[in-house]
Amino acid sequence: MSVTDIRELSAVAAAAEIGAGSLSAGELFSAYRERAAADRVAGPDGLNCFTWVAAGAPLTDVSGPLAGVPLAVKDLFCTEGVPSQSGSRILEGYLPPYTASAVSRLTEAGAALLAKTNQDEFAMGSSNENSAFGPVRNPWDRERVPGGSSGGSAAAVAAGLAPWALGTDTGGSIRQPAALCGIVGLKPTYGAVSRYGMIAFASSLDQAGPLTRDVCDAALLLSHMVGRDARDATSLEFPYAIELPTAERLDGVRLGVPEELTGAGVEPGVLEAFHASIVRAQELGALVSEVRLPHAPHALSAYYVIAPAECSSNLARFDGVRYGMRAEGALELVDMYTRTRHDGFGAEVKRRIMLGTYALSSGYYDAYYGRAQRVRTKIAEDFRSVFGEVDFIVTPTAPTVAFGLGEKTGDPLAMYLNDYCTVPMSLAGIPAISIPCGLSGGLPVGLQIAGPAFCENRLLETAHALELALDFDGTPARV
């Protein structure tokens, strides 16, 4: 096989070829490593997907189910002895002494660590423009953003620089960049994948998941990530094994379209692609109905209280004492703290720390954090009630296609609206997948499918059937 050929293989296909002896794991790794390293060397002239690329193939047991297929991992997963900086100046060059549970599970299953991917600083952002290591470019249009915060992972997979990648999703950070880059992104049920070793943004929302070229790859990667981890008290035993999906029809599957997430605020081209894919679903036998999520319009507000509040506390550990950077020349403790954090954090991170600190501070807790947690209860109740009527909820993943670099950086609120369709599921802790469902103005549109907690297998089957029918061509993105 030629180098170009083997990069065309899906991860599932590549693992099968290696297992059958018709493809060498080392050859596959080299093919990807070469391209990833070239992107890294190109810096701003490339896509800037990576913050670190392996010098050579790691020692991997290719007899495992993942057969040595290379894996790109979002920067915020701690990887022992490999820079893990969460896109932040304050952690520049940080080498953790341990590896995140999700990553070790995958490498134990035979995945080979290829690269660490660029991201918004501490996963705060929807455009990957908040990285201390520069913005990532969208392979569909280099002048546009890939989405975020897992922008490096999404762009790398879309551009064929990695067969698949790990990301994390707090309010849409897997699904939205997957949508903007024309690939598949899955946020699992909260608690399905261990958070141990993921540099935290918002602990009650963060969840690791796969970014892949197709739904089968997502299922394969996820199947080796889920499960209880004694190091994460919020992780759960997944109730069944994740299977590779095979469904081609959607007969009798009930899809609900919530009017709150499919109306004003979603741009026409996105809505058009969304509705076209709903028609395809009906052709496959799905039963489509309108449903109501009355509190969904308040999800963004609740999210932008809860996530900053948790982050203000989670990021307090970056104090210049044990790791990371420390501002030079501070003679006094408070001065050392405040200058280190001023210099080490980017503007968006500082904004969210301020917002969260304010929301938790004396006199404001009840009005902000307390209320937001009650809204969260209502949102979860909305979903529970809707899942009595339908099997899945379908929405556009993001209200827009990929927007221009710099277009929204001056207006934090406009940037936050990117998460409008993805945040409700995050607050409810339920699984949701984004699959590419068409183009608008030559740019990919994502379709989000969400279901009740632990419905991943059914979710993957539904996504698989739709993926087949939609027959989205991701090839233009290959670089």
Add this chain to the structure above:
Amino acid sequence: MSDSVDTANAGAGGVLEAVIGLEIHVQLATATKMFCGCELSFGEPPNTRTCPVCLGLPGSLPVANARAVHLGLMIGLALGSELAPRSIFHRKNYFYPDLPKGYQISQYDEPLCLGGHLGAVRIHRVHLEEDAAKLIHVGSSGRIHGSDASIVDFNRGGTPLAEIVTEPDLRSPEQASEWLKLLRSTLRRLGVSDVNMEEGSLRCDANISLRPAGTSGLGVKTELKNMNSFRFIERGIRAEIARQAEILRGGGQVVQETLHFDPASAAITSLRSKEEAHDYRYFPEPDLLPVTIDPGMIDAARADMSELPAERAERLRAEVGLNAESAQLLAFRGELGDYFEAALAAEREPAPEPQTLANWIAGELVARLAEGEDPAGSRVEPGAIAALVGLVGAKRVSVGAGRQVLDRLVSDGGEPEAIVEAEGLAAIGGGEDLAAIVAAALQANAEAAERVRGGNAKAIGPIVGHVMRETKGRADGTEVSRLIHEQLGV
């Protein structure tokens, strides 16, 4: 027990009364830290008992130690607290170099245990939390030039603590210190902590305010931090009461603040003004799920509990038959109680009468040991003192001879019967020998004998004394007295 500040000192306001509540931090006797598997540190070299979790490394997560919860439940049961079926860990946010995550995981409005009492003092709550690390001040350093520096050692960071908070039911420094001793013996008996104040496994803060005696409102309180001995607690509280009384006497207002008592200079200094900097921004710890307590966990905690001092005192009184004073003494000085019960359990013949045995242990034996010495560590086997008290009770050894036997037991150990044999200390019974000695004593003290015959009971003393001298104390006093009266025909 209310301790009032003298009217003369209190000035125009009249008699002031101190209102004191205590907050006690108890280091729990687990093998590992509160939220990670690092072993607890007892003087290991700095930063050798740490891991990603207790160093607060990026990405690490806490998982609560089941044993710490178990020990917390035991404390709650011992204090008669209500055990919360569901309690929540919160984050207490503040920056300090000894706090690696920038927050302490503690419990806030839903603690593990609520209410209860120990003795006359009501318990407000008991909750679990993690200890801070240790800062070592090193003076000026080349690395941070021109300024003083400290070194952080994270070995202690994350050690499990139970914080016990009382209601403000204490009224004097002495009472506070006495109650704390009771709490300490209770915790030691439970085995939940080694409660060593010098090593910091028991630390006490006091909240102190004054009010006019007889009123029920509360004055402005101050918090006196981290007093590490019973003596300092008494002195610190006394000094703070005096300081507040002087302020109030001068017509001033006590300011709510956190204070430090320096035992060397007896000075009280302000640590920081509470309202200024501290807004802890408590919120539920998202990395930990609520702790739910099921009946099985409570049963397990109860099963692990040894008898508490108050329960033991009641049992020693009601079942063993001790008087209330002895029962309390043996219960609250657990080592004496243990020794007493071991002596009873030795089942010596003739069997010692329990109250007499308690008197011998708490009186005669303790008087012969160093202050605070545990009799279990002495040469006197519990069975030996039981045997001795049995011999005295059966009148086979007189009380006086018994004391001599005890002297020998304390210095050399051994068995009472053997000592009695070897030293010839056996009581001289009521046979011919003693009758003859009594007869001789009456002859030698004819005048006294005449007065006894005439009805003066006190005159018997010199006669008994004579007999005792002759028998070297081995005669039984009652028998001697009986023989004197018999021979005088009265």
Add this chain to the structure above:
Amino acid sequence: MRCTVIGRDEVLHVARLARLALSEAEIEPMARELSAVLDHIARIGELDLTDVPPTSHVVEVSGALRLDEPCVSLPREVVLAQAPAVSGEGFLVPSPQA
């Protein structure tokens, strides 16, 4: 709760709590941006949330506790390797009393 306006003093107070230095030029934009976001967030103030319990955890399982079993601690050289300033056996910081 509409039209939340965060002023300069409040920004400085919150920055102090968060241990963030702000340059003079950063204060006003921060106040403006926070006000805009808080104004949007304030919409949740319009909801009737009487008797609605707060959700801290979406996972409904009881506390997963850890057995009191020791793990191996990290070697000190590893512990100190990433620190900006160390002195012998520990992390070096400006003294809090200084």
